[in-house]
Amino acid sequence: MTDRYRRHHDLRLAALEDEGVILHLGSRSYFTVSESGVLIFEALATPHSVEELVAVLQARYEVNAEQAEASVRDFLERCRAADLLEIEAGA
Amino acid sequence: MSASASLPWAWRLRAVLTMAIVPPLLHVMSFARIASWLGGRPRWAAPSVAGLRDDVLAHWVDALLRHWPPPWRYTCLKRAAVLYHLLRRAGRPVELRIGVRRAGGTGGALAAHAWLVRDGVPYLEPQSGQPSLHAVIVRLPEGSGVKSLADDPAQLLLETLRLQSERSRDELRTAWANARTDGLARLVAFEGCALWLAHRLARIDARLLLPFDFANWLQRRVRKEVARNLLVGAQVDALAGVFAADGIPYVLLKGAARQALGDALAYAAVRSMRDVDVLVPAARAPEAWHQLRRRGYERAAPPGATPTLHHHFPPLWDRARITVELHTSTSRRLPPLAAWRRAICAARTVEREGRTLPVPSDTELLWHAITHGLDQQARAFRLQPLLDVALLCASGAEIDWGVIVARFAGDEIEHHPRAIAWLRAASWLVGRPLPPELSTGLPPFELGRALRWRLAVFRHTDAGSRSGERLLEEGMRCEIGLGLSPAVRGAGIGQRTRGHVAASAAQGMYRAWRVAERLARPEAPLVRQPHDTDALRLAVAHPEPGRTLHNEHGPLGETMLEHQHVQRVDTAAQA
Numbered sequence: 001m002t003d004r005y006r007r008h009h010d011l012r013l014a015a016l017e018d019e020g021v022i023l024h025l026g027s028r029s030y031f032t033v034s035e036s037g038v039l040i041f042e043a044l045a046t047p048h049s050v051e052e053l054v055a056v057l058q059a060r061y062e063v064n065a066e067q068a069e070a071s072v073r074d075f076l077e078r079c080r081a082a083d084l085l086e087i088e089a090g091a
Numbered sequence: 092m093s094a095s096a097s098l099p100w101a102w103r104l105r106a107v108l109t110m111a112i113v114p115p116l117l118h119v120m121s122f123a124r125i126a127s128w129l130g131g132r133p134r135w136a137a138p139s140v141a142g143l144r145d146d147v148l149a150h151w152v153d154a155l156l157r158h159w160p161p162p163w164r165y166t167c168l169k170r171a172a173v174l175y176h177l178l179r180r181a182g183r184p185v186e187l188r189i190g191v192r193r194a195g196g197t198g199g200a201l202a203a204h205a206w207l208v209r210d211g212v213p214y215l216e217p218q219s220g221q222p223s224l225h226a227v228i229v230r231l232p233e234g235s236g237v238k239s240l241a242d243d244p245a246q247l248l249l250e251t252l253r254l255q256s257e258r259s260r261d262e263l264r265t266a267w268a269n270a271r272t273d274g275l276a277r278l279v280a281f282e283g284c285a286l287w288l289a290h291r292l293a294r295i296d297a298r299l300l301l302p303f304d305f306a307n308w309l310q311r312r313v314r315k316e317v318a319r320n321l322l323v324g325a326q327v328d329a330l331a332g333v334f335a336a337d338g339i340p341y342v343l344l345k346g347a348a349r350q351a352l353g354d355a356l357a358y359a360a361v362r363s364m365r366d367v368d369v370l371v372p373a374a375r376a377p378e379a380w381h382q383l384r385r386r387g388y389e390r391a392a393p394p395g396a397t398p399t400l401h402h403h404f405p406p407l408w409d410r411a412r413i414t415v416e417l418h419t420s421t422s423r424r425l426p427p428l429a430a431w432r433r434a435i436c437a438a439r440t441v442e443r444e445g446r447t448l449p450v451p452s453d454t455e456l457l458w459h460a461i462t463h464g465l466d467q468q469a470r471a472f473r474l475q476p477l478l479d480v481a482l483l484c485a486s487g488a489e490i491d492w493g494v495i496v497a498r499f500a501g502d503e504i505e506h507h508p509r510a511i512a513w514l515r516a517a518s519w520l521v522g523r524p525l526p527p528e529l530s531t532g533l534p535p536f537e538l539g540r541a542l543r544w545r546l547a548v549f550r551h552t553d554a555g556s557r558s559g560e561r562l563l564e565e566g567m568r569c570e571i572g573l574g575l576s577p578a579v580r581g582a583g584i585g586q587r588t589r590g591h592v593a594a595s596a597a598q599g600m601y602r603a604w605r606v607a608e609r610l611a612r613p614e615a616p617l618v619r620q621p622h623d624t625d626a627l628r629l630a631v632a633h634p635e636p637g638r639t640l641h642n643e644h645g646p647l648g649e650t651m652l653e654h655q656h657v658q659r660v661d662t663a664a665q666a
Contacts, residue, residue, distance in 0.1 A: 012321040014360075017293045021314050023321040028411065030318035 002090035004047040101138030114169040137180040149215040171205035190225025240266035245542035255522025272305040274550035283475030285312040286361045316363040323364040326413040331446040342434040344368040348450040357486040366414035373419040373427035422462045453488035469567040481521035512536040565597035
């Protein structure tokens, strides 16, 4: 069973020089993400699994799969806690 | 021919003697004791400087020091000290700097460097760019650089914001590394230039050189303003949906229009926005306003807060608390019908989020930026309205200057000399000349002096204090010849008298400060010849393939989402 993640529909993202700002329109709260976080968040415009997000990271950065997966899972958990994600439970 | 072949023999001899003496002394004596001798009065006449080339001398000294044994063996301090002594003897106005920096970023070991400076920039450096990374701890002669950019943060701010500053990137970086920044955060906030400053600092790679407190403040400010811009953008989209559903024609104005143009207009994203301005035909404006009210938009200000003669309806907002202003004209001096015709003439549309957003032509955007800026009287002379004009001129927008010149000659501009001075200051900021009709005879408004005054006020008054606000306002009114601020409508005689006295005192203080400023600072021409076109464009993050995940902040997993705590987007200031 593989969950798929996409970013919350009520968000706006702005990429700056080396980070990004995410605005949650519903709560009028904003968050900052690092450069690699921007990459993940742009990918999350459409549903992605953890494995697919790991591939997105590895396509851009020199990082092994284990480290990338740990980072992605940590990032998704933080986003989920901040209500920035919509999760489609896998079949 | 080797470089040494062209060095006069008398200077070779002088250089060998100096190199024989100075390096060992640096090992056995404190630098402070040697410093007085290095740049002190010569006891004998220096050789003739005819045929002496500074770069050849430096090359010659470098070559010898690199081959001599310890304690003469080359170091940057020995090189700089020897060259400083020799070049001062030759009458060259060189200065010596010693600076330190953290090797490898925060937490790294301290690394020192010594170098020469001439005319404010590193001189004869074997490795270009290196001194910019160092915080200066020693300057020779003592007191040199007192009038440098680092000691004049208002001018440093201006030179950084300018697109074609004569100051080199290295000079700006060095100045930021050593700048006195107290009061600067308040000044940047007041001027409304935080996003532009952050953009320019990134372009010169100076963000990591800023004093920590100011860098921290600027980063937080930029994030907050970007978040607010996103909120304004969402309001534009919501408004477009309402007007499309109700069939109400409109054209976006000012920041909303520039933001909608996005990548089609350079620098559109480096302007902070507070509200959404739209132009609607006067005949449809009441209907549009009531439609918004029916859809849940509320008055953003109490009834009566908007002057009845103003050219927009009472501002509204919804739960996003971003104000919407429905304009029937773009200026108090322009009839609504004429304003609407101008706006829709050559207007274009932008597709965003499934909406079609109408925006005026580049020429109308610029003209509105000019008239709106000048309508603000003393507030027009803050940086934000000036940058609105400057960055439009620099953005590659297709401006019909014939139209601008013709309108300038008409009655839409209230005070032509002041308006020309204002426009020339905007031109100076962007480093581009205005058409001759707009740039002859009148000097530009001197931004450097204005910013120095404001910084002085911010350094000596508390944030939000009435006295500080009065000094800022009256200082600008005095500078541009507006006279004292008028009394508040309905004020009694006592209140009027107190206000008059306070305003007079504030303008008196400004005049006294200006006299002192003129005595301390020789006037410098503000407008210089522009250089080649600056090709800078707003860069968004485009990480390069293969870049490692680790950076100075730590591993990826710890940094991908920062600031998890919720921060409300501030809306209080725009109420």
